[in-house]
Amino acid sequence: MSSIKLNLVLCSVILSILVCVNTQTVHRRFEYKYSFKPPYLAQKDGSVPFWEYGGNAIASGESVRLAPSLRSQKGAIWSKQGINFDWWEVDIMFKVTGRGRIGADGLAFWYTSQRGDYTGEVFGSSDRWNGLAVIFDSFDNDNKHNNPYIMAVINDGTKVFDHKSDGSQQLLSGCLRDFRNKPFPTRARIEYYLNTLTVYFHNGMTNNEADYELCFRAENVILPRGGVLGLSAATGGLADDHDVIHLLTTSLHSQQQQQPGGQQMSVDEQQKLSQEYQEYQKKLEQQKEDYRKEHPDEVRDKDGEFDDWFESDGQRELRQIFQGQTQIHDVLRDLNKKVDEVIGKQMNALSMLTAVYSQAQGQPIQPGAVPAQMPSLPIGRHDWDALVANNQIMINTIAELKGFIIEVSRKTDASAGGGGPSQQFVAEVRDSLQQVKATVTGVAQRLAAGSPQVVNAPISSCPDASCVSVTGVLIVAAVQLALMLVYAMYKERKEAQAKKFF
Numbered sequence: 001m002s003s004i005k006l007n008l009v010l011c012s013v014i015l016s017i018l019v020c021v022n023t024q025t026v027h028r029r030f031e032y033k034y035s036f037k038p039p040y041l042a043q044k045d046g047s048v049p050f051w052e053y054g055g056n057a058i059a060s061g062e063s064v065r066l067a068p069s070l071r072s073q074k075g076a077i078w079s080k081q082g083i084n085f086d087w088w089e090v091d092i093m094f095k096v097t098g099r100g101r102i103g104a105d106g107l108a109f110w111y112t113s114q115r116g117d118y119t120g121e122v123f124g125s126s127d128r129w130n131g132l133a134v135i136f137d138s139f140d141n142d143n144k145h146n147n148p149y150i151m152a153v154i155n156d157g158t159k160v161f162d163h164k165s166d167g168s169q170q171l172l173s174g175c176l177r178d179f180r181n182k183p184f185p186t187r188a189r190i191e192y193y194l195n196t197l198t199v200y201f202h203n204g205m206t207n208n209e210a211d212y213e214l215c216f217r218a219e220n221v222i223l224p225r226g227g228v229l230g231l232s233a234a235t236g237g238l239a240d241d242h243d244v245i246h247l248l249t250t251s252l253h254s255q256q257q258q259q260p261g262g263q264q265m266s267v268d269e270q271q272k273l274s275q276e277y278q279e280y281q282k283k284l285e286q287q288k289e290d291y292r293k294e295h296p297d298e299v300r301d302k303d304g305e306f307d308d309w310f311e312s313d314g315q316r317e318l319r320q321i322f323q324g325q326t327q328i329h330d331v332l333r334d335l336n337k338k339v340d341e342v343i344g345k346q347m348n349a350l351s352m353l354t355a356v357y358s359q360a361q362g363q364p365i366q367p368g369a370v371p372a373q374m375p376s377l378p379i380g381r382h383d384w385d386a387l388v389a390n391n392q393i394m395i396n397t398i399a400e401l402k403g404f405i406i407e408v409s410r411k412t413d414a415s416a417g418g419g420g421p422s423q424q425f426v427a428e429v430r431d432s433l434q435q436v437k438a439t440v441t442g443v444a445q446r447l448a449a450g451s452p453q454v455v456n457a458p459i460s461s462c463p464d465a466s467c468v469s470v471t472g473v474l475i476v477a478a479v480q481l482a483l484m485l486v487y488a489m490y491k492e493r494k495e496a497q498a499k500k501f502f
């Protein structure tokens with residue numbers, strides 16, 4: 001038992017030491033002499049600073065086309081100098097594009113003791129290389145349906161690459177990834193640190209910097225020191241365009257490699273360099289601005305030219321689809337935000353209502369305290385519905401009343417304008433009076449039937465409703481009419497005032 005415990009303790013100590021070693025800060029430094037990137041990747045004479053290219057490779061301001069989409073093309077680009085650091089990370093942004101469903105042959109990144117060929121046998125570079133090749137093999141030579149494939153092949157200068165089997169017997173490690181015809185440039189990050197080789201791949205489905213995924217990791221990899229960096233590509237019977245947009249090299253330094261005082265030095269250096277960089281940046285912007293002012297037409301033409309020449313129908317369609325998707329995504333995000341806002345407001349309203357209700361109940365809620373039971377709201381859904389229905393009935397009644405008043409006033413005007421009551425008006429008034437009389441009779445009868453005491457009241461001396469004199473009814477009707485007219489005038493004035501505000 002005790003030996004097991006001892007072993008466990010030993011293991012944990014070793015593990016913690018390993019973790020300590022691995023979590024040591026890695027100092028990174030961008031190595032501009034082993035990098036190239038747009039804009040102004042190539043200078044006016046076509047040369048790429050610190051690099052040399054050849055074969056069918058062409059460099060422009062925006063990219064290096066290692067091999068164009070023509071049959072049997074080969075090209076390569078190599079760093080002029082060998083590196084002066086042990087550990088490094090290289091980030092390559094590239095595009096392999098072609099009209100065919102299948103393309104060929106592929107592209108390779110090289111870290112070798114010496115510069116290779118520009119028109120060699122292995123994806124444009126020399127065979128029997130000494131060092132590392134990370135190959136992006138498009139074409140499936142062995143017909144095993146396992147291409148495009150990304151693989152690392154290490155050679156000591158003696159082996160010949162076996163194209164027939166796509167190097168399947170020689171590779172150190174690899175992963176099956178499609179890197180052809182992607183909407184955004186594909187990327188590979190190759191890291192060689194403390195004899196561990198790690199390759200990450202970005203599949204180009206997004207332009208998000210963080211979308212790298214691990215392709216493979218291999219340990220105990222030993223590469224020659226002070227090697228050169230290179231890229232090459234080749235086409236065969238089938239042909240893709242092989243474009244490299246950037247190659248960025250970063251040297252990696254572990255803590256032990258830092259010399260005493262080196263940190264301070266690098267901080268000073270950093271400050272100085274960043275100052276210089278800012279100055280150059282300002283100068284560059286100024287020059288660009290001047291150029292634009294001097295040649296406004298030329299700049300516009302150039303921008304348009306590239307768009308017109310380098311976009312096929314398929315690419316345009318794809319771009320449109322992606323733009324559409326991006327827009328949908330934006331709309332959805334906005335919608336999501338708004339729904340969140342609405343929910344937040346609703347929650348606020350609910351809490352306010354709850355507070356009001358509890359205050360009405362005489363139980364003030366302590367701030368921050370959660371009520372033990374959510375009280376039901378003072379107004380329920382059915383109450384609300386009933387309220388709305390009542391309101392509607394009231395509105396309808398008022399509208400009817402208004403119509404009636406207008407009709408009455410019209411008739412009154414007509415009768416006043418006519419100089420005397422017409423036969424028709426007199427008949428209508430008589431009818432109305434008959435109706436009023438009938439209603440009064442009905443009400444009296446109902447009252448009589450409902451309450452027997454009323455029958456015994458003095459009204460009983462007049463058992464028939466017709467005993468109400470015509471003069472009395474006329475007076476009542478006249479008073480009613482006058483009241484209605486006054487109300488109609490008052491209402492019209494009110495409406496006129498209200499209209500002024502709108």
Ligand SMILES: [Ca+2]
Nearest residue numbers: 137139141166
């Ligand atoms: Ca192949």
Ligand SMILES: [Ca+2]
Nearest residue numbers: 140141142166
């Ligand atoms: Ca294959």
